Amino acid sequence: MERVGVFVCHCGSNIGSVVDCAKVAEELRNYPNVVHSVDYKYMCSEPGQNLIKEAVKEHNLNRVVVCSCSPRMHENTFRACVAQAGLNPYMFEMANIREHCSWVHAGHNEEATAKAIDLAKMAVAKVCKNKELKKGHSPVTKRALVVGGGIAGIQAALDIANNGYQVDILERTPSIGGKMAQIDKTFPTIDCSACILTPRMVEASSHPNIKLITFAELEKVEGYVGNFDVTIRSKARSVDMSKCTGCGTCMTKCPGKADDEFNMNLQKRPAIYTPFPQAIPNKPVIDRESCLKFKSRKDGKDVCGICAKVCPAGAIDYEQEDEIFVEHYGAIVMATGYDQFDHSVYGEYGYGKYPDVISGLHFERLVNASGPTMGHIVRPSDHKEPKTVVMVKCVGSRDPEHGKSYCSRTCCMYSAKQATLIRDHCPDTKVYIFYMDVRTPGKGYDEFYNRTREEYGVEYIRGRVSKIYQDGEQLIVKGEDSLLGRPVEILADMVILADAMIPQNDAAKMAQIVGIGYDNDGWFTEAHAKLGPVETHTAGIFLAGACQGPKDIPDTVAQAGAAAVKVCGLLSKDQLETDPCTSEIDPALCAGCGHCVGVCPYKAISLETIEERKAGKTISRQVAKVNASLCQGCGACTVTCRSSAANLNHFTNAQILAEVDALCQTIL
Amino acid sequence: MLEMQQEMRKVAKELLESGEATVVIGWEKGALPYQTSPVLIRSAEETEKLVWDEYCQQNLSNYLIDFVYSDEKVAIFAKGCDTRAFNRLVQDKRIKAEQFTVIGVPCPGMKDRKQAAKGVADVPLAKACQECRYPNPVYANRTLGQPVTPRATAPDYSDVEAIEAMSADEKAKFWQEQYSKCIRCYACRNVCPACNCTNCIFDQSKSGWQSKDINASENQFYGITRAFHVAGRCIECGQCDMVCPSDVPIMLMNKKAKKDLDQLFGQYDAGLETESLIPLGRYDVNDPEEFM
Structure with missing residues (x-):
C-alpha cells in the first residue's frame, strides 16, 4: 500500500511569493495515496528535513514527494534525508515548482498555483510506481x-x-x-x-x-x-626520441623554411625544429609540410636528407609513422x-593587411628578448622604432555583431602592461590607448593601471576607432574621444590590436x-x-x-x-558508486533489431545471443543487452525501441505514463 | 506480363524440381479478377497456379519471417518494393539474407484494387505505384526480364503539402474524421514490412500504452504511434493504404514523416541497402544541438 507524504517548500519568497504553497499542500492532501501533506518555508534546511524524517515515522510513510526547486539543486539532499528516515532513497520524487513554475510565471499567481498542483500530482503518481533501487560499484583506475x-x-x-x-x-x-x-x-x-x-x-x-x-x-x-x-x-616526429640528444645540429643545417608559428610568423624557422629554445622535450620534430625531403617525395623524388647526414646520433627516421x-x-x-581572435574581419582596422597593425600576441614576440628582434620594439614593415603607438582594446570582444559578445578579461591588463613596456624600452615613444571601459578587477590590477597613466604617461582615450589606414609610411588612426565628444586623429607608426580570446x-x-x-x-x-x-x-x-x-x-x-x-x-577512492538509473532490456519483448545499439551515445548496448524454445525446438536469437556501468541513463534507447523492451530504471514507461495520466485527469 | 508469368512458372518449376527450393512464394488468381493473392507453391505441378498480372501488389517479403526457424528452402518472387521490404527485414535483423533465394521481377506498376472493386472502367495504378521510384529489384539472387523505367524520379509531396497548408484546427478535424473511420483491425500493421516486432506494443494490453477502446482519440494515438514507429523505416510500398478497409490515408502520415526526416537528416530512402544506420537509429556527434 502506497503511503505518500507531500512537502511543499516556499523557498523563502522564491516560490511562496508566486505559488500559494498552503493551497498546493491542501489540494494534495485529498489526492489518492497521499496520507500527509504540509508546506514549509525552507524544506532543504535542517528543520525542514527533520519535518520529513518525523513525518515518515509518525505517518508510516513509504514514499516522499518534495515540491521545491530543480532536482539538480537538491535531489541528493532529499534522497539522503529520505535514506536517513529509513526509506530507500529512490522512493522519493521532486516536483520542480521553482524553475519550472514560480520563476517563469511571476505575476500569474493563480495559474502558477494550478500548475504547481499539477506538477505535485504528477510527482505523486510517479512516486507510487517507483521501485527500490540500489547503487552499484565500479573500480577506479588511479x-x-x-x-x-x-x-x-x-x-x-x-x-x-x-x-x-x-x-x-x-x-x-x-x-x-x-x-x-x-x-x-x-x-x-x-x-x-x-x-x-x-x-x-x-x-x-x-x-x-x-x-x-x-x-x-x-x-x-x-x-x-x-x-x-x-x-x-x-x-610521427621523424626523430627517434630515444637516440636524439637534442644537440640541435640538424636545425642549423636544415635548408627547409616555414613560418615560425611560435613567433607569430614574424620570422622563418627550419623544417626540423623545436618551437623555442627552452622547449620540453628539447628534441626536434620534422614538419613534413615544409621539409624538402617529404615535399620531394610527393613528386616521386627523394632529395635533401641533410639532417640525417649531420645527426651525430643517427636519430633521424624519415620512415616513422x-x-x-x-x-x-x-x-x-x-x-x-584558447586561441586569438582574427582581427582581419574588421574592415576599419584594415582587414589584417597593414603590416604595422599587429595583435597583442605579435607584440609579445616583438618585445621578447629571445624573439625575432631580440627584444627591440620595431615596426614589422621597416624595422624602425615606432615613435607613436596606438593600442585598440576590445577587438572582437564585446562586439556581438563582428566578434564575440563577451569581455575577454585579460586585454585591459595586457594592453596596460604592453604600454608600460613600450615606454620602458623606448622612452621617447608616445602611446595612446583607445578603450570602451577599463576593467581591472584583480589584486594589484587597478594600481597597475593607474601607474600606467600617471607614471608612464600613457594616454587613454575613451572611444572607438572608426578607421585605420595607411598614409605613406605611417598609419592614420581616426576615432572619437567620447568624453570630450570630439573626433581624434592620430598619426601612428604602429597599431596594436587587443584581440579577443576565443576557443x-x-x-x-x-x-x-x-x-x-x-x-x-x-x-x-x-x-x-x-x-x-x-x-x-x-x-x-x-x-x-x-x-x-x-x-x-x-x-x-x-x-x-x-x-x-x-x-x-x-x-583516492577504491571504488565508485554507480547510478542505478540505467536502462534495462526485457529480452522477452526485444525483437533484436539492434536500432538501440546505433542510437546509444555511450556504446553501452550490444547484441547477445540467447536460446529459446519456439515451436517445439530450441532456437537461438539475438537480443539487446545494456552494460549498466557504461549506461548514463539518457533514455535514447527507450524512445528508439518500438516494442518498449528498453526501459530506463527510475524513469520507466509505467512511471512516465502515470505522470501523463495524472496531468490529463486534471485538465479533464 | 504473360511472358514474365511463363518465365516465373518455369523458374519456380526448376527450383522445386532441382530441390534448390522446397517452397516458392508468389501470387495466384483470386476469386475476383482484382483479388490476386499470395501463394505458397510446394510442388512442380502447382507452379501452374502462379500468376503475374496487374494486381500483384501484395508485398511478399513479410512471409519470410515465418520461415526463419524452419528447415524449408524458400524462394521468393520480389518486385522493387518487395526487395526493399526484404532489406528492411534484414536491416531489422528479422531475417538473414543468405537464407533465402530472391528472384527479382521488374514491376510495371500495379493497379488500384479498391478502384477496381468500385467498378471503375479504366482502373488507374495504385497511388504508391504511381509515385514509385524503385520498380526494379534493389536486391536479388537473380532477376528476370528487363529493367523498367521508374514512374517517378522525385518524391511527390503535393498531398502532404495540402495538409501542411491547413490550419491546426483544420488538420485536427481532418485526422479526427479519418481516424474515426478506423476499426483498429491492425491490418495496416500486419501487412507492413516495417512493423516486424516480435511483440508489438499494441498487443501489450497490460502495459498501459493503449486501451482496447475504439474511438477517435485511441485510434489517432494508434495511427500517430505507428507512423512514428515506421518513420525512417517505411519503404513506401503502400500496402497499408491497400489493405485498410476504412480508407484511412495511412501513407499520407508516413510520407509526412519521410519529408521531415529528409529535411532534418538528409535524403534517405529506406531499404535500398542494409549497411547504413537508419536516420532515427544512429547517434551522430554532428547531429544539430540547437536546443543546448
Missing part, C-alpha cells in the same frame, strides 16, 4: 590524463602528481608550455613569463609521477568515470586553452570526443557556474584554464589547482 600542456595543464598535472597519483600530459604541439611561453612579461608584477614558467615545465618533465605525451592528438574517449579508455595518436595506442585513466582534465578552433570537436558540453561560443561548459566551476556534466572530466572561458594566468593556475583537487578526490 591515473589521470591532462589534455593540453599549457600552464593550466602543467599546474594541474603537478598538483595531481604531488598528491601521489600518476598523471599524463597530452600535448599536441612538439613542446609543453602553451601560450604562456610566448608571452614576454606578466602583469601586474612584470616578471618574465618564461622565468616563472620554465621551472614548472622542467618540474613536470622530471617528475616521477608525470609522463609527457607531446606531438600527439586525442582520438577517442570511451568508458566512464574511473575507467576511461583513451585512444591517442602519437604523430603515426602511432595509435590506448591508455586507461580514472579522470581527465581538459586544459586545452581553440576545434574546441567543439574536442568536446564531442570527450563527451562534454560547450556553449555557443565554443567554451567548454562547467557543471555549475557558481558551485561546479571546474566540473563538467560528465562525471570524471574536469576543466582547467581558458578552455572554459577567458582567463588570465593567476585565475588559470588557481583553477588548475581546483581541478587537480577534484581529480585527487576521485582517484
